[in-house]
Amino acid sequence: MSIAIETVTGAALLPHVPALSRLRAEVFAEWPYLYDADPAEEAKYMAHYADDPRAAIVLAKDGGEVVGAASAQPMASTHPEVRAAFLEAGLDPGEWCYFGESVLRAPWRGQGVGVRFFEAREAHARALGFAKACFCAVIRNANDPRKPAGYAPLDAFWRRRGYLHQPTLTCLFRWREHGDSFETPHLLSFWTKSLA
Numbered sequence: 323m324s325i326a327i328e329t330v331t332g333a334a335l336l337p338h339v340p341a342l343s344r345l346r347a348e349v350f351a352e353w354p355y356l357y358d359a360d361p362a363e364e365a366k367y368m369a370h371y372a373d374d375p376r377a378a379i380v381l382a383k384d385g386g387e388v389v390g391a392a393s394a395q396p397m398a399s400t401h402p403e404v405r406a407a408f409l410e411a412g413l414d415p416g417e418w419c420y421f422g423e424s425v426l427r428a429p430w431r432g433q434g435v436g437v438r439f440f441e442a443r444e445a446h447a448r449a450l451g452f453a454k455a456c457f458c459a460v461i462r463n464a465n466d467p468r469k470p471a472g473y474a475p476l477d478a479f480w481r482r483r484g485y486l487h488q489p490t491l492t493c494l495f496r497w498r499e500h501g502d503s504f505e506t507p508h509l510l511s512f513w514t515k516s517l518a
């Protein structure tokens with residue numbers, strides 16, 4: 323496989339912000355997110371990782387082109403919605419490393435990059451001293467007519483990486499879906515893993 327995996331932190335990730343913003347917009351436009359990204363907001367969001375010295379972006383590069391990325395960051399410095407969900411469940415956000423997104427352009431899938439994203443993010447979390455990692459994923463109705471035929475959910479992939487689904491640990495994020503004129507709330511549930 324010619325895909326190179328590289329973990330970048332701080333100012334080193336700033337040159338990648340335009341590519342990362344385009345990548346997130348492209349991948350999250352697909353089912354199940356259907357996200358209609360605002361380029362300026364995307365750039366601002368990706369750049370916030372550079373401001374957090376404990377955040378990391380794992381890049382997948384093919385011939386120098388960024389084709390995928392995954393993020394890891396202490397939960398303490400991520401979305402307030404995430405922290406609120408954990409606090410409400412009686413969990414301490416300070417104990418968790420949060421994996422914000424994992425996006426790979428479709429032609430590069432199925433070659434082990436997603437597995438390497440988890441390995442690199444868990445290594446980063448352990449290096450920061452975390453014994454717990456988590457991420458969240460949108461919940462969709464199984465009968466949603468927008469679901470593409472043959473779509474394979476990632477649940478089994480995540481279980482095989484050792485993550486446990488926590489269906490009652492949820493948070494709401496608002497975003498505009500393609501074709502909509504305003505943002506709507508979307509429910510996401512968490513997946514957790516002990517790194518000990």
Ligand SMILES: CC(C)(COP(=O)(O)OP(=O)(O)OC[C@H]1O[C@@H](n2cnc3c(N)ncnc32)[C@H](O)[C@@H]1OP(=O)(O)O)[C@@H](O)C(=O)NCCC(=O)NCCS
Pocket residue numbers: 323349354422423424425426427430431432433434435436437438458459476478479480482
């Ligand atoms: C999530 C995502 C990054 C996974 O990427 P991926 O590179 O296709 O995943 P992988 O190829 O690593 O793993 C898929 C399967 O192929 C296997 N595989 C294929 N070739 C492999 C190789 N060379 N080395 C290791 N595993 C390989 C993996 O083991 C895995 O199977 P398993 O679960 O039975 O072990 C990708 O599906 C994606 O971008 N999805 C859309 C965005 C999204 O929903 N992200 C998650 C929420 S943020």
